[in-house]
Amino acid sequence: xxxxxxxxxxxxxxxxxxxxxxxxxxxxxxxxxxxxxxxxxxxxxxxxxxxxxxxxxxxxxxxxxxxxxxxxxxxxxxxxxxxxxxxxxxxxxxxxxxxxxxxxxxxxxxxxxxx
Amino acid sequence: xxxxxxxxxxxxxxxxxxxxxxxxxxxxxxxxxxxxxxxxxxxxxxxxxxxxxxxxxxxxxxxxxxxxxxxxxxxxxxxxxxxxxxxxxxxxxxxxxxxxxxxxxxxxxxxx
Numbered sequence: 566x567x568x569x570x571x572x573x574x575x576x577x578x579x580x581x582x583x584x585x586x587x588x589x590x591x592x593x594x595x596x597x598x599x600x601x602x603x604x605x606x607x608x609x610x611x612x613x614x615x616x617x618x619x620x621x622x623x624x625x626x627x628x629x630x631x632x633x634x635x636x637x638x639x640x641x642x643x644x645x646x647x648x649x650x651x652x653x654x655x656x657x658x659x660x661x662x663x664x665x666x667x668x669x670x671x672x673x674x675x676x677x678x679x680x
Numbered sequence: 681x682x683x684x685x686x687x688x689x690x691x692x693x694x695x696x697x698x699x700x701x702x703x704x705x706x707x708x709x710x711x712x713x714x715x716x717x718x719x720x721x722x723x724x725x726x727x728x729x730x731x732x733x734x735x736x737x738x739x740x741x742x743x744x745x746x747x748x749x750x751x752x753x754x755x756x757x758x759x760x761x762x763x764x765x766x767x768x769x770x771x772x773x774x775x776x777x778x779x780x781x782x783x784x785x786x787x788x789x790x791x792x
Contacts, residue, residue: 569723596778605688608724608768608782621777655723662778669780671723 567591569672571656577678580646586675588639588656596662597639598669599631602653614639615662646679653677681706686769686783695792699756703769703783708750715743715754716768718785724768728754759790 569590578584590597599611613621614633628650630642639656653676657669686703693699705713711732716724728743730736730752736743742755752769766785773781 598778605784607682607684607686607784608770608780610779613778615778621775621779623779657723659778663776667778668726668729669778671725673721673723 569656569658569670571654571672571675573675574673575676575678577680578643578646579680580648582646583642583644585643586641586654586656586677588641588672590637590639590656590658590670590672592658592670594658594660594670595636596659596667597633597636598657598659598662599639599641600655600657600671602655602674604652608655611641613662620662643677646677648679651677651679683707683710683773683781684769684771684783686786688784688786690787690789692789692791693759695759695761695790697759697790699754699759699763699788699790701754701756701767701769701786701788703752705750705752705771707773708747710750710771710773712772713743713745713752714770714780715741716770716782718766718768720765727767759788761790761792764789 612631632640653674655674656672659667659669714729715727717727718724730743733747740757744753768785769783770780
């Protein structure tokens with residue numbers, strides 16, 4: 566596997582379910598990100614982790630719970646979601662978090678549908 | 681007012697055309713800008729970045745920043761069907777935590 570991988574690629578869940586999204590980066594990076602991409606809306610940053618420490622929480626509801634056990638893995642735990650949470654969830658990584666010249670590398674995303 | 685704004689299109693052009701994609705930003709303190717390209721069912725990939733004003737060229741692609749009008753552009757020369765994708769402009773704004781502010785994205789279709 567190379568680059569940034571995400572599983573599952575597609576997920577359908579009910580509002581009472583609990584599920585987790587997984588992201589893995591194979592680039593040796595120290596920063597990882599979760600983004601939400603909704604139809605007709607800009608890509609929106611959710612969380613930033615640097616060296617497994619959360620450094621940015623962009624006012625995300627508590628029904629989204631991130632976890633970064635090491636610099637290669639990032640999870641997004643989902644519970645009691647709403648239909649408006651249906652979107653493409655993208656993971657990204659970069660060498661470090663912060664300097665504007667750091668390129669972020671994105672995974673293919675998980676397409677989530679909440680019924 | 682959104683910090684970075686972009687016309688979502690869609691934009692359809694014939695193969696070989698010159699394409700102009702544009703964004704505006706609201707904060708004059710923004711200095712660093714990127715263009716990402718996103719193919720269908722894929723994540724965005726960095727295409728080009730520019731700092732402050734002026735032009736930057738990479739092959740068929742030219743990125744331009746006009747700070748006086750807070751306007752950023754991406755020009756694609758000799759467009760190809762493989763250029764069909766959504767183009768996203770972005771800026772880190774004043775963030776030092778890696779946060780990027782994205783425009784809505786413009787969907788481009790290049791017809792053979």
